[in-house]
Amino acid sequence: MNIAVCVKDVVDVSEIKIDEKTNEPILEGISREVSDIEKSAVEEAIKIKEEYGGKITVLTVGSVENMENIKELLAMGADEAVIISPPEEPDYTVVSELLAGAIDEIGDIDIVLCGEASIDLFSGQVGPRVAELLDIPQITYAEGLEAEEEKIVGERDVGGNKVMTVESSYPVLVTVTKEINDPRLPSLQEILGAANKPINEWESDEFMDHEIKPTMETKDIRGVSMERKNIIFDEDELEDSVKKLAENLAKEGLLE
């Protein structure tokens, strides 16, 4: 089974602060990561490879500010990485076209794995878009996956507390949720071994046979302030602290 896993190097959302003057999120100087959801996609790929053999290629679009994040995926067990530089500021159309184009270029891919959404913007567009561009079926929100010789069976969380079991022929695109597995932590030896695995950098005009244009423009990203009172009741006696809390809740009419 040859598997492509699409990942994104994103800012660690929990570290983002809002600039009080400009009301914009401060994104510079924040550590970056490949989210756990996408690590779970890599983990799932490794499990399938362990059973059926094949090759795992990790794909990402855009500049990778922290190459260690990609190397970590190779240390986990992916074989190769491809970093695609976009022609201009990419939107979902551009990113998906590039990923689908690269998957075509690699050729002979049986399974494309993605996270259900990237952790920064959580749009969840890239998976379904890539599937449509490749004209293959998709299994989204997979929280269980069993690859067989001729087909793959997935359990999908379809909301409303329902789980749907589906099967698909190959090739197929699967987006996974974090619940599907616990991604492995590579050993020191695996980290050292991954240093020799290839990380290829591709320019879009090297493999795309048509021009791609963005379809959306981000005009503004503005911070959302969350005003909270931040009152901690810290009396000498716990009885007094809880009493003050209860009094405040009563004052706000929350105990009526």
Add this chain to the structure above:
Amino acid sequence: MVLIYSDDIDITKELIAKGKELADETGGKVISTIIGEVDEEAANELIYHGSDEVIVVDAETGEFKADKYAQVLNQLVEKTDSEIILIGSNKNGKELAPRLAVKLETGCVTDCTDLYFEDDALTAERIAYSGKAIAVQTFTSKPYVATIPPKNFDPLPKDESRQGEITREKVEVTETGLRIIDIQEKEIKGVNVEDAEIIVSCGRGFDNKEDIELAEELAGSLRGATIGCSRPVAADLKWLPEDHWIGLSGHKVKPNLYVAIGISGQIQHIAGMRDSETVVAINENEDAPIFESADYGIVGDLYEVLPKLIDAINEEKG
């Protein structure tokens, strides 16, 4: 024209309300679609709630599959000459809309919290960075495809005197390599945290499943509040069914009072409860990020705090 689709009729009604507003600006009609089952009553219901027309697509289309339904909607967009396509942002809608957008060679915004025209281009707002920011995006392509989450807009009041055309369409689709084997209920659906006015929410600070009774006891003192929980309690430990799970991939809630007990307050959890009116946090770690998102906090062992808090609340109520 504004074309509307959701497999959930309640969401469809909400989309009609927004669709009408947009149609008033573009000067077109609102056309709702029902796919997969012929239901006269549902079609009338959509007219009563403001839809100008309803297209019922033949039952032979079968159950929902994103690739197949994208083919259906693609044909309907062409047939109705629709400029705006609004899709309900549940799991089915979110896997359908991007595929449709690819077919239409256009942009798509998922989970729009607002949608309006600015400088003649449709502009969408959506939550970014787990709720820390709002991204404002403008389409530079047509038609416009957007998904809208449930309960984001209020449906128009029902008006049974409204009339509208209901048409049936037969649409040819190509079957794909996907087969649905079965659908199972995960757990008995017991709670609806999204509509709850008071939520007592449990996190990893609880030592075991049985101790959640303590939270239930507090909930009893708080007008029978609904029990919620953070991701680990539902997804990893499975102490509570997933309908209690509050967070980015769980439910998003906006109660009058949210009491977070033993919840550290990871950003993904905050994303689910940040619209709460008043937030109380109880945690033994004074550096837990939940306190930044709380109005009132008590630093302490929940096993000591809860019994005393329950007493204090009962006393305060008299």
